[in-house]
Amino acid sequence: MSKGNGPLNQLRTFWTKKKFELAPSVDKSTDQGGDAHICAVHLAHEPFTFKITIERKSCAKSKSGKGTIRIFMAPRFDEKGRRLHLKEQRRLMFKLDSFQAKLRVGRNIITRRSHDSSLTKPWTKSLRDYEHADPTGAADFCGCGYPQHLYIPKGNTKGMPFDLFVMVTNYDEDHVPNHPKDLEIPETCNSPYIFCGLPKRRYPDARPMGYPWDRPPYKTPIPCLPGHSFASTICKSFNIVFFKPIDSLEQFVARAPNMKSIVFDIKHIDKLIGHHQQERRSYWETTSMEQA
Structure with a gap:
């Protein structure tokens, strides 16, 4: 199994900040010669x-x-x-x-x-x-x-x-x-x-x-019940097949x-983490x- 610095089959989400350029939306008539940006905090993941x-x-x-x-x-x-x-x-x-x-x-x-x-x-x-x-x-x-x-x-x-x-x-x-x-x-x-x-x-x-x-x-077929009960005898005699729905994903893929x-797990770190700390690989x- 290959993994990074964290446990296998676990991902981590966190908050991070990104700077957006507002130059296309700025009124040039009031431009003081500087760049216009805004910072927004958003969800991110490794x-x-x-x-x-x-x-x-x-x-x-x-x-x-x-x-x-x-x-x-x-x-x-x-x-x-x-x-x-x-x-x-x-x-x-x-x-x-x-x-x-x-x-x-x-x-x-x-x-x-x-x-x-x-x-x-x-x-x-x-x-x-x-x-x-x-x-x-x-x-x-x-x-x-x-x-x-x-x-x-x-x-x-x-x-x-x-x-x-x-x-x-x-x-x-x-x-x-x-x-x-x-x-x-x-x-x-x-x-x-x-x-x-x-x-x-x-x-x-x-x-x-x-x-x-x-x-x-x-759905999966239900086999006839063993024994000689009336229901079992009818099932075997007429080759009746009943079906039941699958309950879980494990049964489906099996x-x-x-x-x-x-x-797998997703663990959230309720902190603001800079972009430079997003390099760990899971x-x-x-x-x-x-x-x-």
């Missing part, structure tokens, strides 16, 4: 890295040799401290990332930095930064995307438990082809596609948004080799999964 181990079987056929990795998180308990039933928890699942990775037959170890998420965008540049930027380059996200500093929800001082869910699917079944004419149009934005899609492109995922949590979880979940690690 950068972290996902570490995922995927075991691809030789029978997992894929022309591209790629898998789509989807990462979700959700609170583990409700506001009264009771464990959330899966039918409730699935509605609280929110997507942290989705990306493609090349998977060879055998064991694959994949790392993914939180800053590389397909959901978030960094702080927007000031107008002065854009004035001196290369006009031929792609714009930084064109202002679209979920704020990177709000990527992780605020924890508590004891450590708030959350469930992390990871799923891998066959990229061949997820890929959405674009029209050749559309591909001739240059991309002008580095958009995080989960939140924004891609400019002048089709949404790059054939699965429904929120998949697999866009639907109720499957029946699918391409899914895995772990529990790691989230899952055990092996199999490509679908």
Whole structure:
């Protein structure tokens, strides 16, 4: 297991301060020659890295040799401290990332930095930064995307438990082809596609948004009761199959080799911490999964 200076599978949120330039909004007629700024305190979190181990079987056929990795998180308990039933928890699942990775037959170890998420965008540049930027380059996200500093929800001082869910699917079944004419149009934005899609492109995922949590979880069959009771005899004679809902996330992932979940904590430090102290790396690690 790899980890930084802190414990494995624990993230920390805190307060930090950022300076914003107000020059574009200042009345130049009263300009005294100085720079105009404002400081704002906001929530932030330490950068972290996902570490995922995927075991691809030789029978997992894929022309591209790629898998789509989807990462979700959700609170583990409700506001009264009771464990959330899966039918409730699935509605609280929110997507942290989705990306493609090349998977060879055998064991694959994949790392993914939180800053590389397909959901978030960094702080927007000031107008002065854009004035001196290369006009031929792609714009930084064109202002679209979920704020990177709000990527992780605020924890508590004891450590708030959350469930992390990871799923891998066959990229061949997820890929959405674009029209050749559309591909001739240059991309002008580095958009995080989960939140924004891609400019002048089709949404790059054939699965429904929120998949697999866009639907109720499957139910498990109940075997016939042993013995010779009336109910057991009828069940066996007519091959009647009853189903029951799955109660927990652990039961859900146990029946699918391409899914895995772990529990992690978010601990909040109720202090103002400068940007220079945000360099510790935490790691989230899952055990092996199999490509679908």
